[in-house]
Amino acid sequence: MDKRIFLLVGFTVMCFNSLYQYSWNAFFPLFQRGFDTGVVQLDVAFSLFTIFSTVFQLIGGSWADIKGPKVIGTVSAIASSIGFLGTSFSKNLYQFYFFWSVGSSGEGVLYGIASNLAIKWFSSRRGFATGLVSLGFGLGATIVNPFIYEELSFRFPTLIIGLIEMITLPTLLWISDFPKGKTSGLSPKAIVRNKKWWFIYFSYILIVTPLLIMSSSLTTFSTAKDIEILISVFPFFSGIGRPLIGYASDRLGRTRTLIVSELIIILASALSFVNIFASAVLIGFFGGSMIPLYFSLVGDVFGSKFSTSNTALLYTGKAVSGILGGIVFGIIESMNITWSKIFMIICTTLALLLLLYITGEERK
Numbered sequence: 083m084d085k086r087i088f089l090l091v092g093f094t095v096m097c098f099n100s101l102y103q104y105s106w107n108a109f110f111p112l113f114q115r116g117f118d119t120g121v122v123q124l125d126v127a128f129s130l131f132t133i134f135s136t137v138f139q140l141i142g143g144s145w146a147d148i149k150g151p152k153v154i155g156t157v158s159a160i161a162s163s164i165g166f167l168g169t170s171f172s173k174n175l176y177q178f179y180f181f182w183s184v185g186s187s188g189e190g191v192l193y194g195i196a197s198n199l200a201i202k203w204f205s206s207r208r209g210f211a212t213g214l215v216s217l218g219f220g221l222g223a224t225i226v227n228p229f230i231y232e233e234l235s236f237r238f239p240t241l242i243i244g245l246i247e248m249i250t251l252p253t254l255l256w257i258s259d260f261p262k263g264k265t266s267g268l269s270p271k272a273i274v275r276n277k278k279w280w281f282i283y284f285s286y287i288l289i290v291t292p293l294l295i296m297s298s299s300l301t302t303f304s305t306a307k308d309i310e311i312l313i314s315v316f317p318f319f320s321g322i323g324r325p326l327i328g329y330a331s332d333r334l335g336r337t338r339t340l341i342v343s344e345l346i347i348i349l350a351s352a353l354s355f356v357n358i359f360a361s362a363v364l365i366g367f368f369g370g371s372m373i374p375l376y377f378s379l380v381g382d383v384f385g386s387k388f389s390t391s392n393t394a395l396l397y398t399g400k401a402v403s404g405i406l407g408g409i410v411f412g413i414i415e416s417m418n419i420t421w422s423k424i425f426m427i428i429c430t431t432l433a434l435l436l437l438l439y440i441t442g443e444e445r446k
Contacts, residue, residue, distance in 0.1 A: 085203045085204075087257075088199040088200075088203055088258060088259070089199065089200060089203075089204075089211060089214055089215060091196070091199060091254045091255070091257070091258050092195075092196035092197070092199040092200055092215035092218070093196075093214065093215050093217065093218040094218065094250070094251070094254055095159075095192050095193075095195070095196040095218070095251060095254065095255070096193070096196050096215055096216060096217070096218030096219040096222065097218040097219075097221060097222030097225075098162065098192075098222060098243075098247050098250075098251060099162070099189050099192055099193050099196070099218075099219055099222070100218065100219040100220060100221070100222035100223040100317060100321075101166075101222055101223055101226060101243060102131055102135070102162075102165070102185065102186060102189050103131070103219075103223075103294075103297050104219070104220060104222075104223030104224075104227070104297060104316070104317035104320065105223045105226060105227055105230055105317075106128060106131075106297055106298060107227075107297070107298075107300045107309070107312075107313045107316075108223075108226075108227040108230040108231045108313050109230060109236055109239075109240075110124060112230070112233060112234075112235060112236035112239075113127070113178070113236055115235075116235055116236050116237070117172075117174065117175045117178060119175055121412065122409075122412060122416075123175060125298065125408045125409055125412045126179070126409070127178065127179055127182050128297075128298045128404065128408045129404050129405055129408040129409050130179060130182060130183050130186065131182060131183075131186040131189075131404070132186075132294070132400055132401050132403065132404025132405070132408070133186075133401045133404065133405075134183045134184075134186040134187045134190065135186045135187065135189050135190030135193065135397075135400070135401075136190055136394075136397050136398045136399075136400050136401040136404075137187075137190070137398070137401065138158075138186075138187040138188070138190040138191050139190035139191055139193055139194040139394040139397050139398075140391070140394040140395060140397070140398055141191070141394075142154050142158060142190070142191030142194060142195070142390075142394070143191070143194045143195075143198075143390040143391040143392075143393065143394030143395075144270075144390075144391045144394070146191075146194070146195055146198070146260070146390045147260075147387070147388050147389070147390045147391050150259060150260055151195040151198075151199070151255065151258045151259065151260060151390075152255065152256055152257075152258060152259065154191060154195070155191070155192065155195045155255035155256075155258055156252045156255045156256050157188075158187075158188040158189075158190075158191035158192050158195075158255070159188065159192060159247070159248075159251035159252045159254075159255050160188070160248065160252055161184055161185065161187055161188030161191075162185050162188030162189045162192060162247060162251065163185075163188075163244045163245075163247035163248035163251065164181065164184055164185060164188070164244070164248075165181055165182055165183075165184050165185010165186060165188065165189070165244070166185060166240045166241070166243045166244030166247065167181075167240070167241065167244035167245070167248070168180070168181025168184065168185070168244075169181045169182060169185070169236065169240045169244075170236070170237045170238075170240040170241040170244060171237075190397070192251070192255075193219075193397070194390050194393060194394045194397065195255070195258065195390065196215055196218075197212055197215060197216065197374065197377050197393060198260070198389055198390040198393065199215065199258060199260075200212040200214065200215045201377060201378065201381045201386060201389050201393070202260050202261050202265075202386050202389060202390075203260075203261060205381070205386060207332055208328075208332070208378045208381055208382065209327075209328035209329060209330075209331035209332040209336065209339075209374070209375065209378045210325055210328045210329040210332050211328075212324075212328055212374040212375075212377055212378050213324035213325035213326070213327065213328025213329065213371065213374045213375075214324070214325040214328070215374075216321070216324040216325075216328075216370075216371075216373065216374040217321045217322065217324050217325050218321070219317075219320070219321060219324070219370070220317040220318055220319070220320040220321015220322065220323075220324070220366070220370055221317075221318070221321045221322075222317075223314075223317040224314050224317045224318040224321065226239075226243070227313045227314045227317065228310075228314055231310055231313060260390075265385070265386050265387040266385045266386075266387055267384055267385020267386050267387035267388050267389065267392075268384045268385060268387075268388065268392075269387075269388045269391070269392075270388060270391050270392055270395050273384050273392060273395070274395075276384075278383070278440060279384075281436050281437075281439055281440045282376065282379065282380065282383075282396070282440065283396060283399055284399075284433075284436055285376075285433045285434075285436035285437045285440070286372070286376045286396055286399045286433075287399040287400075287402045287403050287406075287433075288403075288429045288430065288432050288433035288436070289344055289347065289369070289372050289429075289430060289433035289434075290369070290372055290373065290399070290400060290403040290407075291403045291406045291407045291411075291426070291429040291430075292347060292350075292351055292365050292369055292407070292426045292429065292430055293320070293365060293366070293369035293370060293372065293403075293407075294400075294403050294404055294406075294407030294408065295407040295411050295426060296316060296362050296365050296366065296369070297316075297407070298407060298408050298411075298412075299407075299411065299412070299415065300312050300313060300316060300362060312359065312362055315362070315363060315366075316362050316363070316366045317366065318366075319363050319366035319367040319370070320366035320367065320369065320370030321370065322367070323366070323367035323368060323370050323371045324370055324371045324374050326371075327339060327343060327368065327371035327375065328371065328374055328375065328378065331375055331378065336375065336378060336379045336382055337379070337437070337440070337441055339375065340372075340375055340376075340379070340437055341434065341437060341438065341441070343368045343371060343372065343375070344368075344372075344430065344433055344434040344437060345434065346364060346368050347364070347365060347368050347369055347372075347430050348427060348430045348431055348434065349364070350364035350365045350368065350369075351365070351423070351426040351427045351429075351430050352423075352427055354423045354426065355420075355423055373397075373400075376396060377393045377396065380392050380393055380396055381393070406429065410425075411425060
């Protein structure tokens with residue numbers, strides 16, 4: 083089978099995966115009205131998404147590296163679709179928490195498999211291939227969000243999404259595969275004993291936080307006039323930046339591209355004080371590319387043999403980012419919106435300093 087087919091499989095998977103994160107702002111008012119609940123209670127659901135998606139990506143990644151992506155990917159595709167279908171019929175907030183968590187578990191495994199279809203098959207063009215697959219993570223929500231936003235209830239769109247996903251993704255995952263033959267690389271047990279891993283890990287946590295803040299809080303940042311445009315523009319720029327910056331990283335070097343991108347994210351976080359629209363666009367464009375770039379960096383540094391497990395281990399940091407960008411940010415924002423924007427700047431600055439430390443160690 084032509085290996086380019088696996089890029090199409092990964093891209094399609096990411097289109098559906100994006101709806102858990104980048105359609106959250108579109109679903110938010112519908113969930114709030116449908117469950118008659120407040121902002122903090124819904125922030126819990128967003129944090130549950132980040133926790134369950136990251137934990138199960140680690141479990142599924144270990145399976146996929148050893149036995150291949152087909153079986154675990156198909157089961158996860160079914161779980162992801164059940165998340166939407168169950169949400170459609172949820173009668174209260176606690177049922178919603180349960181089904182959203184089930185779907186998030188499937189989404190997490192699928193994210194790791196989709197990314198590694200690029201990392202493992204396209205080692206010489208890893209940044210561009212991973213970015214191309216990850217493009218779907220922005221594009222899917224860009225297409226769907228305007229339709230969700232026009233609905234009066236969350237029940238119909240979640241039902242339709244769940245049904246389409248149940249038909250489409252299990253079929254695609256059943257034809258997925260990883261390369262056969264000898265590959266090299268360090269296992270998760272080995273990399274956690276490597277100091278460099280931990281600097282990459284904590285840098286990743288902090289730089290992804292503004293992206294998750296924008297993913298969960300655009301509705302509270304923006305005016306009613308801006309929000310309908312932003313909920314589509316934000317995921318679009320988050321998606322389109324991934325292959326473009328990934329391509330640049332293949333040419334210019336992974337670390338150099340990360341440093342420039344993170345400087346821009348710091349400036350974009352500061353820009354939130356004067357123009358939230360421009361801030362969201364820049365954080366979407368450069369912040370969205372951080373996940374596939376860090377995934378590619380892990381593949382470059384630690385090899386591809388255990389890359390699904392290793393990128394899943396990295397992705398656990400998104401659970402911490404989700405708590406920082408969801409619950410912690412929500413608490414700070416409720417006290418003082420200025421402090422919440424300073425919080426974004428602090429996170430991004432620390433992320434860059436950790437990355438610069440890694441660069442300095444490499445030059446010694």
